[in-house]
Amino acid sequence: MSDSLERLYLAVLAARDLDPATSRTARLFQRGPSKMAKKLAEEAIEVVIDAVNGDSEAVIRESADLLYNLTVLWASAGVRPEDVWREMTRREDMLGIAEKLPKSPAKLPKVASPRIASRRPIVALDGRGARKRH
Numbered sequence: 001m002s003d004s005l006e007r008l009y010l011a012v013l014a015a016r017d018l019d020p021a022t023s024r025t026a027r028l029f030q031r032g033p034s035k036m037a038k039k040l041a042e043e044a045i046e047v048v049i050d051a052v053n054g055d056s057e058a059v060i061r062e063s064a065d066l067l068y069n070l071t072v073l074w075a076s077a078g079v080r081p082e083d084v085w086r087e088m089t090r091r092e093d094m095l096g097i098a099e100k101l102p103k104s105p106a107k108l109p110k111v112a113s114p115r116i117a118s119r120r121p122i123v124a125l126d127g128r129g130a131r132k133r134h
């Protein structure tokens with residue numbers, strides 16, 4: 001999926017400077033971040049409504065619209081897909097450790113996996129157990 005989003009992101013960047021009369025993307029850039037945000041919010045609501053109505057085909061269609069409008073807003077905000085993937089990996093590493101976080105910091109794993117070890121150390125917060133995922 002990340003490949004598709006990355007290709008879409010590049011297509012959005014390429015369309016940014018096209019003629020707004022023929023390119024929706026160029027029109028969104030011309031109208032600015034508040035219009036982009038409004039469209040993104042509208043698509044999110046359409047996904048929610050279709051999901052509540054149990055219309056999975058519509059959820060698929062509206063999710064594609066949602067992801068398109070999200071990549072437009074990313075481009076406008078100077079955010080690249082790889083920035084988001086990096087944050088998701090960081091959370092995955094942290095949550096992975098957090099799920100095994102012992103109550104006492106003294107019992108923190110001595111050596112994390114190479115990928116985790118290269119990240120900033122995770123320290124158990126006193127008095128708080130690992131967040132339970134529901």
Ligand SMILES: N=c1c2ncn([C@@H]3O[C@H](COP(=O)(O)OP(=O)(O)OP(=O)(O)O)[C@@H](O)[C@H]3O)c2ncn1[C@@H]1O[C@H](COP(=O)(O)O)[C@@H](O)[C@H]1O
Binds near residue numbers: 011023039064
């Ligand atoms: N991936 C998309 C894409 N997904 C959704 N959309 C448009 O986003 C709109 C979302 O649906 P809505 O019903 O909310 O919008 P609408 O009611 O039809 O029209 P508005 O009320 O939003 O003006 C649809 O009109 C789609 O055409 C997209 N428009 C463009 N792209 C890609 O973006 C790139 C640049 O394309 P242009 O913007 O056409 O230059 C190309 O790679 C395109 O494939």
